[in-house]
Amino acid sequence: MDQEQLQQTEKQTLVALVENKPGVLNRVASLFRRRNFNIDSLTVGRTHKPHISRMTIVVDVKRANANLIAANLYKLINVIEVRNISQEPYVSRDLALVKVRAEDPDARNATTTICERYPARIVDVGPKVLIVEITAQEDVVEAMIDELRPIGIVEMVRTGVVAMGRGTRILDTQYEPPVLATSTNGQRYSV
Amino acid sequence: MLLSGAEIIMECLLREGVEVMFGYPGGAILPTYDAMTKYPQIHHVLVRHEQGAAHMADGYARATGRVGVAIATSGPGATNLITGIATAMMDSSPIVCITGQVPRGAIGTDAFQETDVTGVSLPVTKHNYLVADVNELAYTIREAFHIARTGRPGPVLIDVPKDVQIEKTEFIYPEGEIVLPGYRPPARADEETVRAAADMINRAERPIILAGQGILKSRAMRELQELAERAGIPVALTLLGKGAIPEGHPLVLGMMGMHGEAACNLAIQEADLLIALGMRFDDRVTGNLKTYAVNARKIHVDIDAAEINKNVRVDLGIAGDLRTVLAQLLPSVETKTHPEWIARIRDWQEDSDERDIVHQQTDKLLGAQVINDLWKYTGGEAVTVTDVGQHQMLEAQYYPHQRPSTMLTSGGLGTMGFGLPAAIGAKFGRPDEEVWAIVGDGGFQMTMCELATAAQEKVDINIAVLNNAFLGMVRQWQEFFYEERYQATPMYNPDFCKLAEAYGIPSMRVTQRSQIEESVAFARSTKGPALIEYVIEKEEIVYPMVPAGADLHNMLRRPKPEEK
Numbered sequence: 001m002d003q004e005q006l007q008q009t010e011k012q013t014l015v016a017l018v019e020n021k022p023g024v025l026n027r028v029a030s031l032f033r034r035r036n037f038n039i040d041s042l043t044v045g046r047t048h049k050p051h052i053s054r055m056t057i058v059v060d061v062k063r064a065n066a067n068l069i070a071a072n073l074y075k076l077i078n079v080i081e082v083r084n085i086s087q088e089p090y091v092s093r094d095l096a097l098v099k100v101r102a103e104d105p106d107a108r109n110a111t112t113t114i115c116e117r118y119p120a121r122i123v124d125v126g127p128k129v130l131i132v133e134i135t136a137q138e139d140v141v142e143a144m145i146d147e148l149r150p151i152g153i154v155e156m157v158r159t160g161v162v163a164m165g166r167g168t169r170i171l172d173t174q175y176e177p178p179v180l181a182t183s184t185n186g187q188r189y190s191v
Numbered sequence: 192m193l194l195s196g197a198e199i200i201m202e203c204l205l206r207e208g209v210e211v212m213f214g215y216p217g218g219a220i221l222p223t224y225d226a227m228t229k230y231p232q233i234h235h236v237l238v239r240h241e242q243g244a245a246h247m248a249d250g251y252a253r254a255t256g257r258v259g260v261a262i263a264t265s266g267p268g269a270t271n272l273i274t275g276i277a278t279a280m281m282d283s284s285p286i287v288c289i290t291g292q293v294p295r296g297a298i299g300t301d302a303f304q305e306t307d308v309t310g311v312s313l314p315v316t317k318h319n320y321l322v323a324d325v326n327e328l329a330y331t332i333r334e335a336f337h338i339a340r341t342g343r344p345g346p347v348l349i350d351v352p353k354d355v356q357i358e359k360t361e362f363i364y365p366e367g368e369i370v371l372p373g374y375r376p377p378a379r380a381d382e383e384t385v386r387a388a389a390d391m392i393n394r395a396e397r398p399i400i401l402a403g404q405g406i407l408k409s410r411a412m413r414e415l416q417e418l419a420e421r422a423g424i425p426v427a428l429t430l431l432g433k434g435a436i437p438e439g440h441p442l443v444l445g446m447m448g449m450h451g452e453a454a455c456n457l458a459i460q461e462a463d464l465l466i467a468l469g470m471r472f473d474d475r476v477t478g479n480l481k482t483y484a485v486n487a488r489k490i491h492v493d494i495d496a497a498e499i500n501k502n503v504r505v506d507l508g509i510a511g512d513l514r515t516v517l518a519q520l521l522p523s524v525e526t527k528t529h530p531e532w533i534a535r536i537r538d539w540q541e542d543s544d545e546r547d548i549v550h551q552q553t554d555k556l557l558g559a560q561v562i563n564d565l566w567k568y569t570g571g572e573a574v575t576v577t578d579v580g581q582h583q584m585l586e587a588q589y590y591p592h593q594r595p596s597t598m599l600t601s602g603g604l605g606t607m608g609f610g611l612p613a614a615i616g617a618k619f620g621r622p623d624e625e626v627w628a629i630v631g632d633g634g635f636q637m638t639m640c641e642l643a644t645a646a647q648e649k650v651d652i653n654i655a656v657l658n659n660a661f662l663g664m665v666r667q668w669q670e671f672f673y674e675e676r677y678q679a680t681p682m683y684n685p686d687f688c689k690l691a692e693a694y695g696i697p698s699m700r701v702t703q704r705s706q707i708e709e710s711v712a713f714a715r716s717t718k719g720p721a722l723i724e725y726v727i728e729k730e731e732i733v734y735p736m737v738p739a740g741a742d743l744h745n746m747l748r749r750p751k752p753e754e755k
Contacts, residue, residue: 071497080373175372
């Protein structure tokens with residue numbers, strides 16, 4: 001385990017590959033609610049395969065049992081693969097857009113200085129506010145937000161954590177959806 | 192072959208081997224009801240309330256191991272199924288429910304009789320579907336049946352919009368393998384784990400097997416008995432595990448848990464090894480988890496990996512099919528007997544016998560006696576379907592079952608109203624068996640409209656209503672834990688015999704123990720349904736009882752005769 005993750009040992013990160021079908025996010029959310037699983041964050045997004053979506057679920061091990069969550073996720077028919085990637089080296093990223101006050105030059109300078117010390121940049125500059133974008137590990141994002149707070153945060157949004165195992169720790173599926181054939185009336189159906 | 196969606200539904204049901212379906216028509220499912228006229232091979236049973244349809248499908252499934260089918264219209268028809276679906280979910284019963292939905296264009300508009308049934312049923316189904324394209328219908332139905340009956344079985348709902356039922360398409364049945372990438376029920380255990388389990392079993396001095404419904408679901412009855420006999424291990428049963436091994440077998444201790452046999456519960460608390468097979472450590476089985484079987488190491492085998500370490504931390508968890516895993520395990524299990532351990536259990540059993548109410552003289556008619564005598568006069572061979580409450584626990588205690596799947600009951604959800612409709616479903620599944628619905632006056636009145644279904648279909652079942660004019664189990668709790676404040680438990684009941692007569696169902700009222708034999712003969716000689724009302728003692732108590740949340744060994748016991 002490298003330095004990055006040592007700070008996160010209380011957190012476990014599960015990655016789930018799911019079928020990209022309507023209602024799958026609802027099934028996962030409903031599972032967490034009815035089983036009373038406490039999760040820190042849940043993100044869902046596309047993969048390089050149109051029929052597969054990928055979820056990243058961060059749980060606090062003090063409040064939830066990651067293995068039990070994984071076993072329950074497997075009970076959902078549309079969940080293809082689940083892996084607890086925090087057992088091995090991995091990369092995780094959280095993205096935040098932070099709008100801060102910038103009415104006086106001191107505030108602008110302070111924000112610029114902070115941005116230089118983080119993997120962050122100013123993506124929008126106006127007479128009254130700036131928007132800062134940061135993409136980093138979750139705790140780094142939080143550290144920066146704490147520094148920006150005294151300047152005056154007026155609006156903020158975060159994507160939640162996405163994560164991926166390092167090196168050749170590849171989480172993928174060979175699954176291809178059933179081939180759709182075309183019937184005599186020109187419509188497609190599953191065979 | 193160009194077929195409508197409705198016809199495709201019927202074609203697919205035929206190919207799944209469906210012989211009977213239970214349902215109730217309505218606007219959004221009418222195209223499918225119309226298609227039924229072309230498929231007389233599948234018998235449709237008209238229920239009186241959709242909850243009854245789900246319970247009948249469930250009863251059919253439990254009695255046969257095949258998938259039961261219920262069908263209903265959109266909106267209220269579909270929501271009425273929900274209690275039955277939740278019941279099937281909790282007890283892992285394979286049913287497929289088909290519901291009509293408003294046409295696709297009307298979905299989301301609060302159309303007449305529109306309900307988001309896939310949303311409503313999501314937490315209580317193993318899986319569900321809203322079929323948006325008639326071309327996906329056949330594949331979806333095939334998938335639904337596959338999911339319902341494999342792995343840990345459960346209910347699957349298919350919601351079909353009315354216009355999808357009407358639309359026509361080329362019907363080609365999907366014969367190929369079902370591709371479900373995220374659905375891989377475990378089968379075998381790895382050899383190392385099996386060796387570890389065998390090692391724990393071979394070393395144990397006070398082992399006990401906890402056998403649940405998983406034994407029945409995976410048809411592992413022979414393997415269970417072999418394990419018990421070879422290693423000389425006593426077997427405790429869960430409520431739904433009854434029938435997993437013949438109950439007359441000397442190693443079988445009967446039911447465990449809240450109203451389980453005292454010897455069973457005491458043995459669990461003193462055991463040094465629990466071998467939990469296809470059960471899920473329900474709170475009604477364990478009592479206080481902090482003091483549960485603290486002396487025992489624990490092996491847990493279940494097909495559902497999410498059950499392992501859910502309620503009870505175990506030393507060895509095996510996610511797999513019981514029959515396969517037990518077959519893997521048996522060769523490594525040493526032949527043994529545990530004479531001291533068994534002798535200790537026999538002492539507890541003798542103590543229980545002294546307290547047993549059926550051996551005591553009384554001029555009252557007790558529920559325990561009714562069940563005991565029903566067992567006696569049916570030769571212990573009937574398929575019994577219970578409702579929920581005192582009579583259910585008495586059935587578990589006083590009606591030992593020799594064969595698998597002959598005791599059907601709502602265990603997990605504890606659904607009052609289950610008994611009568613589930614018995615109707617069971618009889619359709621096993622027409623050659625003598626089927627008894629054993630119900631209380633409370634639960635019976637929740638679904639007694641299905642008397643009409645039984646009468647219309649001339650279903651040859653016997654209905655035993657144990658009438659104590661109370662919600663007996665709730666009353667018992669009020670007596671013990673609420674200082675006898677009988678709030679909302681006394682029942683004003685109809686004349687059940689007259690009620691049966693109103694449906695054309697022959698009936699008999701029993702008020703004395705001496706009439707029970709005659710009542711069984713009467714029920715057996717009646718073609719079609721028969722109803723017997725047993726007017727029993729109002730304030731009977733089911734002993735033993737582990738109060739909710741109490742330690743399993745701290746049971747309320749019936750006093751011995753000399754202690755009175």
